[in-house]
Amino acid sequence: MNVCMTPCPIAFDLDGTLIDSAPDIHACVNTVLREFHVSPLTLDQVRSFIGGGVEVLWQKVTRATNTDPARMPDMVSAFMARYHTATALTRLFPNVKETLEILAGRGHPLGICTNKPLQPTKAILDHFGIRDLFGEIIGGDSLPEKKPDPAPLRAVLAGLGAHPANPQAIYVGDSEFDAHCAAAVPVPFMIFSRGYRQTPIAELPHAAEFDDFTALPALIESAKSVA
Numbered sequence: 001m002n003v004c005m006t007p008c009p010i011a012f013d014l015d016g017t018l019i020d021s022a023p024d025i026h027a028c029v030n031t032v033l034r035e036f037h038v039s040p041l042t043l044d045q046v047r048s049f050i051g052g053g054v055e056v057l058w059q060k061v062t063r064a065t066n067t068d069p070a071r072m073p074d075m076v077s078a079f080m081a082r083y084h085t086a087t088a089l090t091r092l093f094p095n096v097k098e099t100l101e102i103l104a105g106r107g108h109p110l111g112i113c114t115n116k117p118l119q120p121t122k123a124i125l126d127h128f129g130i131r132d133l134f135g136e137i138i139g140g141d142s143l144p145e146k147k148p149d150p151a152p153l154r155a156v157l158a159g160l161g162a163h164p165a166n167p168q169a170i171y172v173g174d175s176e177f178d179a180h181c182a183a184a185v186p187v188p189f190m191i192f193s194r195g196y197r198q199t200p201i202a203e204l205p206h207a208a209e210f211d212d213f214t215a216l217p218a219l220i221e222s223a224k225s226v227a
């Protein structure tokens with residue numbers, strides 16, 4: 001696998017990595033379930049459904065609530081109508097903004113590769129005043145493919161100036177979708193351990209693990225010496 005040459009492009013996942021968005025997604029899901037006269041789900045349930053994008057989320061919601069899958073398109077539409085304004089309960093994970101500013105200040109081109117649709121992605125980045133830090137943003141509906149397919153991450157890295165056939169870059173994320181996507185590109189994957197993954201970290205391909213964003217710049221620097 002290629003190693004990162006400083007200052008290499010760095011792509012970030014969004015939900016469960018930069019932002020703790022599960023409370024807003026949970027509230028939004030339950031508002032729609034209420035509208036459709038379906039019993040609500042817990043925050044832990046909804047958090048465990050995040051990572052694959054909106055369709056995967058709603059497949060899991062309809063399964064967990066024993067809802068007729070034929071109702072899913074209407075529920076997804078009702079959810080999407082609310083999703084881009086669902087920012088009130090979302091927080092940046094600690095030290096995210098400071099760390100992004102440090103990495104940008106060192107010259108790393110930064111990007112976002114998320115399965116979250118583009119409109120709510122841009123809305124939440126604007127909400128936190130961090131959208132301008134990212135030179136390329138690919139959402140779950142930007143391309144026909146979603147993570148774990150490598151196409152979205154390849155598109156982000158190409159947009160950040162990485163060589164298409166030889167991307168010397170790093171991906172930072174929290175989930176199974178991210179780990180397998182990075183392995184398929186391939187680029188080294190750094191996993192944020194406080195996110196929404198369901199699998200033990202040891203079972204996921206990763207180059208490094210961290211639980212506080214203040215540790216990330218040093219991990220990225222040390223990736224230069226990974227053989």
Ligand SMILES: O=C(O)COP(=O)(O)O
Binds near residue numbers: 014050053
């Ligand atoms: O919206 C989702 O389900 C996942 O979003 P993420 O790719 O930023 O984790």
Ligand SMILES: [Mg+2]
Binds near residue numbers: 014051174
């Ligand atoms: Mg995620």
